[in-house]
Amino acid sequence: MENIKDHIKKYWDMRSETYDNSPGHSGLPEVWKKVLYETFGDRKLRILDVGTGTGFLAILLAELGHDVVGIDLSERMLERAKKKADEKGLDIEFxxxxxxxxxFDDGEFDAVINRHLLxxxxxPQKAINxxxxxxxxxxxxxxxxxxxxxxxxxxKIRRTIGQIAILIYERRNPWKIMSIYEKEEINKKLPFYGGSKPENIVNLFKNANLANISVRDLKWIREELNKNYPLLYRIAWKNKTYYLVEGYKIS
Structure with missing residues (x-):
């Protein structure tokens, strides 16, 4: 397992250089801030951002007034997150x-959030536990x-078009960097490689004794992104599911 995570860390260290160039990762911050406000309200909470990457959600949550801790396996991702937070004068622990x-100790946070992590x-079940x-x-x-x-x-056609878009607009080679996952066959050891369906995550939440679970459709965010980005991205992202699952600890 540690060997798998060494490879995963290597991948994200490499991705840190261009991660924020992807509109799917860094686009529409004000829209995301609205989603986060609707999710957590205006009471100051202590929130853990798991797999924070370059700190996109952590920064937005801190701007909303929350006490945020962001964690990640990748040191280089965290370096970028810290730099971005410092530039905005935000006190976030990475x-x-x-x-x-x-x-962390039991019951140390009011909430845990993650995006594009599972x-x-x-x-993933151990993580949600x-x-x-x-x-x-x-x-x-x-x-x-x-x-x-x-x-x-x-x-497969849409994925190829998406890879071409990445090559042109993000100026990175998606085939080369993904080989870290596929050459080492790490992808075969990741249950949700390629994403997951809402019902999969709902089941994981139930198994972790979370209750009052709900699913919110976020496909409209992709549609908003598509209004402002090149045709290749719009073709590649068409019909992709996107959602938010939340569950509460009540026992």
Whole structure:
């Protein structure tokens, strides 16, 4: 397992250089801030952002007045997150930590959030169990995810078009960098490689003793992004599911 995570860390260290060039990762911050406000309200909370990457959600949450801790396996991702937070004058604690083995006490946070993370985890159930453990009674876990890889000819064509868009607009070679996952066959050890369906995450939440679980459709965010981005992205992202799942710790 540690060898798998070494490869995963290597991948995200490499991705840190161009991660924020992707509109799917850094686009529409004001729209995302509205979603986060609707999710957490205006009461100051202590929130853990798991797999924070370059700090996109952590920064928005801090701007909304929350006390935020952001964790990630990738030191280079965190370096970029810290730099961005410092430039905005935000006091966010960033630290290296494993989403499946959190270095926090039980009930230390009011909420845990993550975005685009579950596909990178060898044991997503263990991770969500941990997220449930570190929130207080009445606290919530929020997962933002989607499904972007299907085994159909149409999807393969769209994925190729998306890779061409990345090559042109993000100026990186998607085939080279993804080989870290596929050459080492790490992808075969990741249950949600390629994304997940909402019902998959709902089941994980239930198994982690989370209750009052709900799913919110966020496909409209992709549609908003598509209004402002090149045709190749619009073709590649068409019909992709995108959603937010939240559940509460009540026992």
């Amino acid at each position: 630290m290296i930590a494993d989403a499946e083995n959190l270095p 596909w990178t985890l060898p044991n 941990e997220w449930s453990r570190v929130i207080k009674m009445g606290g919530k876990v929020v997962a933002i995810d989607g499904r972007w890889r299907e085994k159909t000819l149409e999807e």
